[in-house]
Amino acid sequence: MALLRPLDKLPMLNSAVLLLVGSDEALQQKLAEVILQEKKDFSISIHLATSLPLPSERDHLRPRIDLIVFMIDIKSKYSLKNVEASLAHVDASFFLGKVCFLVTGVGRVNACSIDTSAVCKLGETYCSPMIFCELELEGIRVATAQRLLRILQICAGQIPGVSALSFASLMRSCSCDDD
16 A cells, blocks of 8 residues: 655656546546547547556556546545545645646536535645536536646646646635635
């Protein structure tokens, strides 16, 4: 049960690796398919996991992970508990711009079983950006995929002059301005 570390492997040229962690495998699969269909000038590899830790016997085959997206379904308390348990298996240096939380199901406020303040507190605690969306809707799923793709591109070092840490601090300062 080793911690996931962001810099323990060498990056691959013109490629990026995304890890989606969440309990709703169907939504993970839909989002991954939309991300892969988007036009991009680098290769992308997407790995899906329902929780962490990842199996250690395949660690030597696993590529360097550039971005971890924790998916929280606002309609499921189990989803939040699963993400909270998984966070213990991520090295603290990942939280320097290489983690974000994707909160799904926000279009149906009456079906929420998680208080949004608890989810926001998670983002504040781990100094990681939060993206709220409704992945059941095709248009929003495409927009979310485009946004995640751009974040992944930055985290993988594909954008000259912009680091994952500077981008994450910019996103955090913008969200603090809204308060």
